[in-house]
Amino acid sequence: MDGTFILPEGELYCGCNYWASHAGTSMWSKWDASIVEKDLKLLASHGMTAIRVFPLWSDFQPVNILRTGCGNYRQYCGKDEKLLPPDADGMDEEMLARFGILADLAQKYHLKLIVGLLTGWMSGRYFVPPVLEGRNLFTDAEALRWEGRFIRTFVGRFKNHPAIIAWEPGNECNCLGSLESKDFAAASYHWMDYIVSVIRSTDPARPVYSGLHGCSPEITRNWNLNMLGELCDGLTTHPYPLFTPHCGKSSLTTLPAILHSTAETLFYRGLSGKMTFIEEIGTLGPCMLSEEKTASYMRTAILSACVHNCRGFFWWCAFDQTHLSHAPYCWEAVERELGLFHADGKAKPAANSMKETLEALKKLPFKTLPPRKVDALVIPASTDNKWLSAYGTFLLSKQAGFEVEFASVYKDDLPEYPFYILSGMDSGSIVSRSLYNALLEKVKKGSSLLITDTGNGILHSFKETIGSEIEYTSLTPSQKTYSDAVCGTLSFQNPVTRVLTPVTAKVLLSADDRTALLTVNDYGKGKIFYLSTAPELTVLDEKEPQIYHIYRKIARLAGLDCMENKPPQIGVTTHEFPDGEKVKIELNYSDKVIDNIPANGMRILLSGKVILFPA
Secondary structure, three states: OOOOOOOOOOOOEEEEEOOEOOOEOOOOOOOOHHHHHHHHHHHHHOOOOEEEEOOEHHHHOOOEEEEOHHHOEEEEEOHHHOEOOOOOOOOOHHHHHHHHHHHHHHHHOOOEEEEEOOEOEEOOEEOOOHHHOOOOOOOOHHHHHHHHHHHHHHHHHHOOOOOEEEEEOOOOHHHOOOOOOOOOOHHHHHHHHHHHHHHHHHOOOOOEEOOOOOOEOOOOOOOEHHHHHHHOOEEEEOOOHHHOOOOOOOOOOOHHHHHHHHHHHHHHHHHHOOOEEEEEEOOOOOOOOOHHHHHHHHHHHHHHHHHOOOOEEEEOOOEOOOOOOOOOOOOOHHHOOOOOEOOOOOEOHHHHHHHHHHHHHHOOOOOOOOOEOOOEEEEEOOOOOHHHHHHHHHHHHHHHOOOEEEOOOOOOOOOOOOEEEEEEEOOOOOOOHHHHHHHHHHHHOOOEEEEEEOOOOOOOOHHHHHOEEEEEEEOOOEEEEEEEOOOEEEEEEEOOEEEEEEOOOEEEEEEOOOOEEEEEEEEOOEEEEEEOOOHHHOHHHOOOOOOHHHHHHHHHHOOOOOOOOOOOOEEEEEEEOOOOOEEEEEEEOOOOOEOOEOOOOEEEEEOOEEEEEOO
């Protein structure tokens, strides 16, 4: 199963993460079916097609241990100390019935459900059955037994319900505990393999998505993207700026911040090889962004997800929880004002923005949007900052006017592209012989390759491929200023000093002291560009807002069709239908009107017609 059956290509499932408006995480113990129905009806009326829901683990499997003298085990018990036989699953029948009502109501209002099964972590609080408190939920045999029983019973009970479209192990299960395994992330692999296998053996028909956040691109670390791509049918991103490295450096009204969710989703997709969607997104409340600007941010993020084929967009969360006094809401102010709706059900501007945006998308003259034309494949090569390298590359390419996808540095079966970027090289970068040779073979056949380097990257056959000799490399930081008619005046600071002497390479950009910054070397039928700095690692600091001109200059020399005068805040994608007709979409990532494109809106060119949104 490839995970695309439920979240189809070219469409966007849009919704939110749901806890009942009256009770938050206590919705199951303080169940009110009439309020839940009112909630779901309200969500559906605003155009939502799916929601993510959570059977709270401690409510659904309230297992404890009864002990005798000296604390010795005697027997398991459930709620109200009801004794359990040795083979019991410990599941609470009343809670299961309540979830069944929720699923029936979702079906009534045409809402699909993504279910996070082992919801033991939520909004900063731990919710595990008493029997498992203090145990390692990933490695402890007792924990694994109860986890397997929960999944077999729950999934077995609801696997035929038409409202449910996908399962997840839980909510952000990488927050359920720590793993100190140094054996190539074996512990997280074995736990995820076990959980996913139990789900699939019980329900082989539905996909299993990861439900995780903050995953690593490194195969030696727990919860890495390669492992998740192997085991799950689809991956998820939770792109909150405050909790994602290198993000939150600019206002959510600006291009870097708005592109965050799309960039992270494409990064996960490229490195895992699996469909990835935006599962949790939000601004973290009015202390971070006003309600009106939140509405604009949401609209642009939805449109960006749509044109980049991100499949799903789910806001966190449905309702504010300002009226709740139990933990976690009494602990953290950040958990109280994250809703699309106020606690009383009154819609915020963001809820109305979602409704209006989805209604406008339905009126477009096509139901599904073909994948965008992609110009380049990016391989983030930074040792410790692969995400930063990818994020910066995505931002620069979008500003420059060409489209990219990502691939892992650990793979060398490269698809065909006219342009490749090996970004953020440094002394610790892992670029295998097979990967580098695969890139060189692509160049020999006519593609172009850009290598950006902090100054101490190590590549074999440097002189033959790059076309320059390295006079010397020292560990002394260097800062140099470069001037160019196209790029303007730019300053770069590298952690090392590297001096090049071109041999067969041509110098395209030099420093004031005449040292080479950017060179190009003919290699077979193609070209290799070498940039002796890595602007991807610094562009998010916004100290050099014109730096994207270097990317545009290189892309045009590589033969890409980059519009010379395209404003950097406008992203341009081209999509071709099976009959050969093309649609061009110009998306304004700014909160100002640019080139007659509405603020946080888009212009669509199709069949000679121009469609503006908002109109």
